[in-house]
Amino acid sequence: MYAAHTNDHGHDEHSHKPSGIMRWVQSTNHKDIGTMYLWFSFAMFLVGGAMAMIIRAELFQPGLQIVKPEFFNSMTTYHGLIMVFGAIMPAFVGFANWLIPMQIGAPDMAFPRMNNLSFWLLPPAALLLIAAQFAPGGGAGVGWTLYAPLSTQAGPAMDLTIFAIHILGMSSIMGSINIITTILNMRAPGMTLMKMPLFCWTWLITAYLLVAVMPVLAGAVTMTLTDRHFGTHFFNAAGGGDPVLYQHIFWFFGHPEVYVIAIPAFGVVSQVIPAFSRKPLFGYASMVYATASIAILSFMVWAHHMYTAGMPVEAQLYFMYATVLIAVPTGVKVFNWVATMWKGSLTFETPMLFALGFLFLFTLGGFTGLVLSIVPVDIQLHDTYYVVAHFHYVMVAGALFSAFAGIYFWLPKWTGRMYNETLGKWHFWLSLVFFNVTFFVQHFLGLAGMPRRIPDYSLQFAEFNMISSIGAFGFGLSQLLFLYIVIKTITSGEKAADRQWEGADSLEWTHLPSPAPWHSFETPPVVK
């Protein structure tokens, strides 16, 4: 199917590109689709971010000032859903589309048309989530975890949300099938699995996780749907069902899902840190095994989200020990990143800064995770702001910072132009400071007992909440700087070199010009 393109890669990339909007609507090109994923994800990042600003504005002071409690609940719900399914996950799928074919020396993804479909399912799903706000009774204020029995009793917005999740799930599953097939079947000759850049490895593992758990989530929300409309009683105690069952099914998906978010982030950081240390990644094989064991273990710890839901003490102990065990492979990874930098010739361009920010803050989030995995501690801290602080350290300072690192790192390759280093550093430092202002104090709020998902709070929490809100506004504004930097790079950045970072050694840097041509590796490169 690639035989029609006889041009050798790189020199006349304009000749086959359809023009206008149809180029994007009908695109089967992995780079175009990757670009669309990334822009979509940024748009969702702004929508979800706006919701976060509403949440923090309401929490700026105690009392109810700005929004009604129902609307506040809807904001926490859709902020979570949109950030997880609309912003972070599509961002990393965008990276996968752009990078995997180039890094393994393949001409494109295995199923280009399915790739197009996976992307174009996303906008309707996003529209459903936004439309849910205008359903009778407003958005469903059930939390992003959609717990029964609240979800079986919520208004029509819940149905829109369930459909959105079905569509997002289908998109993820198709995207994952594409990624697995591409990596397993389409590597250039000589590119053995253990020679692949770690980013490809992390995505291979993530894609397997997604194919395994997205259908389980789809099943859970389908049960919610039939409980709502078709008289089943999966979660309805009055009919012999059990709401706690929902929690088990959800977290069977939910804990692996947090690693779906984290593992590609590990992959990006594992490309960036060696490049700016000018050393190969320390312990490549142990990185692969650690990632795989994290993925496998992630299926065995789900009930650490449910210590307070009612569980025999033996089960609590098992889930506690299993959860603590995950810290071991995670520790291996952190050790390897640090060891990669050891005696390297380090430089601190923006991608490296974000990668280091990731390294410090993700590790901190891992520590608070360990604290939460201890049953007696968690019984105290469950559903407080301590949990909110924990997962924002791993998801914002973890996954999001890693995505920023990746974007600054590959932008020269994608656009052929360099971003403005000074502005990039500003973006990093503003994000770092405001992130910590926002979320560090939330640890204290949680320890003092402030519950999450409540629009009002008692007076002793006022100072820390005000600090947190100020940090959040600052963080939100800093991201507009990021948008400006990216647009400025695309329109008028300086010309980038083919191998912009001399420490980067994967195929897209060593074998392809900048910007990467529309078609690449139609004849596979030879990998020694």
Next chain:
Amino acid sequence: MKNERANRRMMTRLSIFAIAMFGFGFALVPFYEKICQVTGINDLIKPAAAVVNTQVDKSRWITLEFDANTRGMDWDFNPVQRSVRVHPGEMIQIEYDVRNNSEKAMVGQAIVSYGPRYAASHVKKLECFCFKMQPMQAGEAKRMPVQFVVDATLPAEVNTITLSYTFFEVEGASTAPLKSGGKS
């Protein structure tokens, strides 16, 4: 292209896996129920564990004395035990023997008094023949229970409580025997 074939096969396999995982989500429902059943975790209809009284003050003994009188009635009325030694907080059951020696059916009502008087509020009766009027046929004999707890807040200086019951005749009341349900 031979790659294309292999890709399709891979897609089929992965799709089957995804569909199987969708089924797995539903399979979790009976699986969950089974686990709860086998381990008895979530058995809502299992009888509650036997109630244990945790408020017994083992450090203290009190003596309970039982007294019995009748007023103008030809009845025998005697406690089975004259006295018991118990801990405050313990559940106690004692019994009285009653016999109607007269030739006619009569109805009696027992009234209790306590010595010392203020012990009354510390004796919590759960069951007592004094709660109801007691019809007795001519020559009938019965054993009647009293069940009660002396609560642990009983003032420390009290070490003996006397429960004194007196039967009075209730004239004109129905002498039909009490139903087992106890409605009078």
